[in-house]
Each structure stands twice: as C-alpha cells, then as structure tokens.
Amino acid sequence: MTAFRRLGPAGAERPVVEVDGTIYDLTPLTSDIDGAFLAGGGLARARAAARAGELPLLDVVTPQNVRIGPPVARPQAILCIGQNYAAHAAESGSPVPEHPILFLKHPNTLVGPDDDVVLPRGSTRGDWEVELAVVIGSRAWDCATDEEALGHVAGYALGNDVSEREHQFELSGGQWSTGKTFPTFCPLGPDLVPADEIDPQDLRLRSWVNGEPRQDSTTKDMVFPVGTLVRVLSTRMVLEPGDVVLTGTPEGVALSGRFPYLTRGDIMELEIDGLGRQRQRVR
Known part of the structure; x- marks a missing residue:
C-alpha cells in the first residue's frame, strides 16, 4: 500500500510517501503535493522512486508525533x-x-x-x-x-x-x-x-x-x-x-x-x- 502525506505545521507541511511500511522524504521530487505534482504523474513517479531506493528515508525519528496536514x-x-x-x-x-x-x-x-x-x-x-x-x-x-x-x-x-x-x-x-x-x-x-x-x-x-x-x-x-x-x-x-x-x-x-x-x-x-x-x- 502507498500513502502520500504532508507533515508539519499548517502552511509549512513537508511531503512524504509511505511505501510498504517505510516512509520516504518527497522533497527531492517536489516541494508539495499539489495540482502541478499530480498533473505530472507525481504519484506514480514517487512510488516508483521509493521502491527503487531513489528517495531518502524520512529524517524524523517519531513521525507519529508530528502534525499531519x-x-x-x-x-x-x-x-x-x-x-x-x-x-x-x-x-x-x-x-x-x-x-x-x-x-x-x-x-x-x-x-x-x-x-x-x-x-x-x-x-x-x-x-x-x-x-x-x-x-x-x-x-x-x-x-x-x-x-x-x-x-x-x-x-x-x-x-x-x-x-x-x-x-x-x-x-x-x-x-x-x-x-x-x-x-x-x-x-x-x-x-x-x-x-x-x-x-x-x-x-x-x-x-x-x-x-x-x-x-x-x-x-x-x-x-x-x-x-x-x-x-x-x-x-x-x-x-x-x-x-x-x-x-x-x-x-x-x-x-x-x-x-x-x-x-x-x-x-x-x-x-x-x-x-x-x-x-x-x-x-
């Protein structure tokens, strides 16, 4: 299962993707999950990049304690x-x-x-x-x-x-x-x-x-x-x-x-x- 999220304070959220239980930082691909990202096939590209090991792991120790936008x-x-x-x-x-x-x-x-x-x-x-x-x-x-x-x-x-x-x-x-x-x-x-x-x-x-x-x-x-x-x-x-x-x-x-x-x-x-x-x- 793939899940895209935005983490952090309102107005300053950070895009991430969870693929098969591992959370990756999306900022190398996009600054946000917005219309331009979606129109460019961003979800499929990000999922493929994560599975290929091309995205960094999220550098937040306890993401469950971070606000979800x-x-x-x-x-x-x-x-x-x-x-x-x-x-x-x-x-x-x-x-x-x-x-x-x-x-x-x-x-x-x-x-x-x-x-x-x-x-x-x-x-x-x-x-x-x-x-x-x-x-x-x-x-x-x-x-x-x-x-x-x-x-x-x-x-x-x-x-x-x-x-x-x-x-x-x-x-x-x-x-x-x-x-x-x-x-x-x-x-x-x-x-x-x-x-x-x-x-x-x-x-x-x-x-x-x-x-x-x-x-x-x-x-x-x-x-x-x-x-x-x-x-x-x-x-x-x-x-x-x-x-x-x-x-x-x-x-x-x-x-x-x-x-x-x-x-x-x-x-x-x-x-x-x-x-x-x-x-x-x-x-």
Whole structure:
C-alpha cells in the first residue's frame, strides 16, 4: 500500500510517501503535493522512486508525533455531492436524487485530519459527515464515459464534510454552501492513496462522536458511483488537478434527529478502510 502525506505545521507541511511500511522524504521530487505534482504523474513517479531506493528515508525519528496536514495542498475547488446515499436522503426527508446535487466548500475550509473543528459563534446545529474524497489528477472536461472520468482521478482520501445545519437550511436562502464554508469545516486525510490501489465502490465508512457509533455504511450504497460523479461534474465545469470532490455521506448524522448535534468539547472520529482515521475536537 502507498500513502502520500504532508507533515508539519499548517502552511509549512513537508511531503512524504509511505511505501510498504517505510516512509520516504518527497522533497527531492517536489516541494508539495499539489495540482502541478499530480498533473505530472507525481504519484506514480514517487512510488516508483521509493521502491527503487531513489528517495531518502524520512529524517524524523517519531513521525507519529508530528502534525499531519491535509494530503493535498491548495485545491482550486472543493466540490461536494449531497444526498448520494439513499438512506441519508431518507433521513433528511428527501427523495433519492435523479441527478447529483452539487454544492461547494471554500478551499480555505481545508485542515488536517486531526486539527480542531471550530463551530461559528452561536452554533447549535453542528454536524459530522464521513465521506470518500476524490482527488483529481489531470484536467477533466466533458468526459464521455465513467471509465474516461475515472482516468482523471489521482487518488482517494478520507474527508469530513462538517456542516452547520441552521446556516445550511434556515439562513441560506436555499444554498447549502452557506452552512458548509466555515474555516476548519473540511478535515481531509491523513492519506492520499493512489487510485490504482483502491476500489472506490467497496469501502466501509464509519464515524463516532465521543466514542459512540454514528455512521456505518459502504460506498457500494452510493446512488451515483465515483465514475458517474466525475463524469457529470466534468460536463458542468472543468475539473483541475488537485481539485477535491466529496462524494456524499451515509445515514447516521445529527440531522436525522436520532443523535444530538455537536457541542464544544465533543470528539469526532471517522474512518474509511484503507484510507486511515481522523480525530477532531470541537471548539
């Protein structure tokens, strides 16, 4: 398994790659894991270089004690899909969509997988959403088939589409992005795993709040699979290398009425098989 990460303080992360359990420094190849690196076939080149012994070992004695940043730097866009699991649409009181529902997060919502999540002043309806994140690796425009669309995917990561439901619904004028774009509302990572090492439609997703189970589902239950989502998005806009697509969340969120909304001090934990685990404190 190959996992790309960015380690260090926010804004000064260092790119690394773990290949078969060994962590290598990526700085001889690139200053960061960004759109230019991905567009140049950086993931495959780095994996090959590591296996050939052409990259130095990471010179951090205990990398587990170093902050992990989001695994991709400075995306131009974070595109989000709503109600892409039938059970989540039902718990939201909505029919299964006939077409993918698109909303946006501002790129500055992006934080590391274990960074704090900060609710806006006066928030009483903060919510969690475990999601499979797709990272675009090459420019995609007007893809004709799902297979063609998948060819533009660099890799996959774990994401939390943090939401504030009052801003999303009551204060939004109908535009969901209003409740999705607060700073820290997009924890991503820890890992970016190359697309050829992951089956995106056979992954288990889970979330917990304060150690209590919330979501437990599989990407097999997506209404629109990844290839379809990327294809449809490419007919609505140009997808650029480094762009992130959050593919929707399964049932088990606070919006369902079955669980309390987030309060300060809560601990969110999220996990997707093969893509790692997140832990955020709410403040």
